[in-house]
Amino acid sequence: MAKKAAKRASGDRRTAGRRTVRKPRVVRETQRAAAGPRTLAIDIGGTGLKMLVLDPHGKPVNERGRIATPQPATPASVLRALKTLIATQPPFDRVSVGFPGVVHDGVVKTAPNLASSWQGHDLAQALRTATRKPVRVCNDADVQGLGDIDGKGVELVLTLGTGLGSALFVDGRLVPNLELGHHPFRHGKTYEELVGKAALEKSGKKRWRKHVREALAQLDPIFNYRTIYLGGGNAKLLKPSDLPKNARITSNEAGLLGGIALWR
Ligand code: BGC
Numbered sequence: 629m630a631k632k633a634a635k636r637a638s639g640d641r642r643t644a645g646r647r648t649v650r651k652p653r654v655v656r657e658t659q660r661a662a663a664g665p666r667t668l669a670i671d672i673g674g675t676g677l678k679m680l681v682l683d684p685h686g687k688p689v690n691e692r693g694r695i696a697t698p699q700p701a702t703p704a705s706v707l708r709a710l711k712t713l714i715a716t717q718p719p720f721d722r723v724s725v726g727f728p729g730v731v732h733d734g735v736v737k738t739a740p741n742l743a744s745s746w747q748g749h750d751l752a753q754a755l756r757t758a759t760r761k762p763v764r765v766c767n768d769a770d771v772q773g774l775g776d777i778d779g780k781g782v783e784l785v786l787t788l789g790t791g792l793g794s795a796l797f798v799d800g801r802l803v804p805n806l807e808l809g810h811h812p813f814r815h816g817k818t819y820e821e822l823v824g825k826a827a828l829e830k831s832g833k834k835r836w837r838k839h840v841r842e843a844l845a846q847l848d849p850i851f852n853y854r855t856i857y858l859g860g861g862n863a864k865l866l867k868p869s870d871l872p873k874n875a876r877i878t879s880n881e882a883g884l885l886g887g888i889a890l891w892r
Contacts (some may be wrong), residue, residue: 657719660719661721663683663684664683664684664685665684665720665721665722665891666681666682666683666684666689666718666719666720666721666722667681667682667686667720667721667722667723667724667887667888667891668680668681668682668714668717668720668722668723668724668759668761668887669681669682669724669725669726669884669885669886669887669888670710670723670724670725670726670755670884670887671725671726671768671771671883671884672697672706672710672725672726672727672728672742672768673697673728673768673789673790674697674701674728674741674742674789674790674791674825675696675697675789675790675825675861676694676695676696676697677694677695677696677697677706677709677710677713678692678693678694678883678884679692679693679710679713679714679717679884680692680693680717680884681717681718681719681720682884682885682887682888686885686888686889688881688884688885689718690717690718692881692884693713693716693717694713695709695712695713697709697742700743701741701742701743702742702743702745702746703743703745703746703749703751703754706742707754707755707758710755710758711758714758714759720761721761722761722762722763722764722891723755723759723761723762723763723764724763724764724765724766724771724887724888724890724891725751725752725755725763725764725765725766725771725887726766726767726768726769726770726771726772726883726884726886726887727739727751727765727766727767727768728740728741728742728767728768728790728791728793729741729742729746729767730767730805730807731751731765731766731767731805732805733752734750734751734752734753734763734764734765735748735749735750735751735752736748736749736750736751738807740791740809740810740820741790741791751765752764752765764890764891766804766890767793767795767804767805768787768793768883769785769786769787769793769794769795769806770795770802770804770805770886771883771886771887771889771890772785772787772793772795772859772860772878772882772883772886773785773795773797773802773857773886774795774802774886774889774890775878775881775882775883775884775885775886775887775889776857776859776876776878776882776886777797777800777855777857778854778855779797779799779800780799780800780854781798781799781853781854782796782797782798782851782852782853782854783796783797783853783854783855783856783857784796784797784847784851784853784855784856784857785797785856785857785859785878786808786843786856786857786858786859786860787858787859787860787863787883788823788840788858788859788860788861788862788863788865788866789824789825789860789861789862790824790825791809791820791824791825792808792809792819792820792823792824793809793860794806794807794808794809796851808847809824813843813846814842819843822839822843823836823839823840823843825862827839828862828865833865836862836865837865837866837867837870840866840870841870844856844870844871844872844875845872848872848874853874854874855874855875855876856872856874856875856876857875857876857877857878858871858875858876858877858878859877859878859879859880859882859883860880860883861880863877863878863880864877864880
């Protein structure tokens with residue numbers, strides 16, 4: 629009984645303490661801004677839209693939020709869905725976006741797994757208007773790679789998701805918008821046609837894993853990378869026996885964590 633009463637009393641004190649020392653919102657916001665900018669990291673995928681906020685050191689400050697990519701995935705429907713998810717996020721000062729296609733200066737050039745109306749769409753400007761914050765947009769595999777790499781020698785990143793993303797780095801410097809996925813691979817098909825999500829669903833896991841192994845065997849003597857990183861939602865389907873010594877499976881969250889690097 630005495631213990632319970634003591635616990636209750638200390639709980640009350642803590643609550644009371646919290647109430648009395650709680651700073652006004654404007655003070656908390658000023659202190660947060662002084663600690664450095666927070667980045668809203670957004671990953672636009674063919675299947676899901678994901679986001680979280682990173683602290684000034686690139687550490688997540690909240691749980692990742694996700695909603696299904698609306699279909700058809702037009703600029704209007706995707707932006708509407710993004711705004712809904714953004715409204716649930718903690719405060720942020722700037723925005724980084726990984727987009728599943730070629731992006732030049734914030735403007736979309738290709739979007740093979742979204743609606744064709746994305747071509748020419750100024751995504752950076754649309755999000756600047758929506759959030760009133762500075763926005764940087766890059767290819768999704770490039771952002772993922774920035775979250776993965778060691779920054780030494782030649783490093784290649786492949787993302788195994790709806791599409792096949794690729795990113796190439798030399799001593800940490802990005803070669804932007806490498807589109808290996810649409811390069812012919814074998815049997816008249818591209819890499820993406822053989823190891824993308826549609827191929828996995830059509831031919832099953834066993835055949836898909838065989839195609840990933842063949843793709844890795846093909847790419848290694850072309851790029852002679854120190855390390856190849858395999859990310860994206862389907863990388864987890866690979867077994868250690870599928871991987872050469874210089875391959876690493878990376879976290880699916882790297883697609884968001886790399887967002888901080890767009891501001892370096
Ligand atoms: C696109 C790439 C993208 C990849 C993964 C491919 O279809 O061409 O730009 O990185 O899908 O989303």
